[in-house]
Amino acid sequence: MTKTRVTIVGLGAIGCSLGLALQRSGAEVEITGHDKEPLASRQAQKIGAVHKTHWNLISACDGADLVVLAIPLQGIRDTLKALGGELRSGCVVTDTxxxxxxxxxxxxESLPQGVYYVGGNPIVATEGAGADAAKADLFQEATWCVVSSAPASSDAIQLVTNVVTSCGAKPYFVDVYEHDGLLAATDHLPTVLAAALLKAVGASPALREMRKVGSQQLAVATLPAWAEAATSRDVCLLNQENILRWLEVMQATLREVHELLAGGDEAQVGAFFEEARASWRQWQRGESAETSEVSLSDVMPSMRSMLFGRLRSLDRPAGKKRSDDAP
Incomplete structure (x- = not known):
């Protein structure tokens, strides 16, 4: 059986976890890794996340069926430009x-006709960066956004979907605009608010005393600010419109809370926190996003016939047994 050739560009926690998860699933894959840092490549191979590595990006992606860009946002555009005319016809490119x-x-703007882009975003959190933080079960039961764009074929979407399910994740199909609107609220806004909270507290003349009594509350609330500054900057500027809209909502909400506390009404303040608790519980209960499925019957017959052997192995769900270096 011909193996699906997968190249993972970026061998940090997410890229290595992907390689480990695919191999753990028993999928018929041949995984090549590439990272601009030689040490990262050596570590990835040491933990068995990839079968081989190549220091040259183009060589690493030569003949690949699927190229996964598990790299910081600021590096994706140049990588796509470099790969543009080098990928074989039918190759699929995804990212995280x-x-x-x-x-x-x-x-x-970079990929030629016949090479397809299908966006991906695994909704996971890692306990560190690099190969040491990689886990084969990182994506188990996680939501993985599969974001198709107009030129993508059903076969390309199917291939990415099969990789997602092989990793044990649940595919969530969404378009680019909806994805960025949703992530602005659930990912990007918390990062901005965490940074703003640290800025406000850090500007206090009582900062030294605050450190002595600092609790887990502040640590947990500001954890998103731990993300790489360059990536947070690029995310905010590239998703500016959505984030600004949510900041306006947040500003209005904070004004309401200010007025509520200034009013001093015990019942109203209590109701505010009870509502917050109820919303938190509801969020937890509805944690699993609704997913939809793409089956082989949705793939065009000619492509189904050509790819069946490779897709069949990837279609098996993973056994029961996620800061991306690009948040």
């Missing part, structure tokens, strides 16, 4: 970035 509209536009 949390903003999709600009990446889809970069792919459209």
């Amino acid at each position: 970035a949390t903003v999709k509209t600009p990446v889809a536009a970069w792919a459209a």
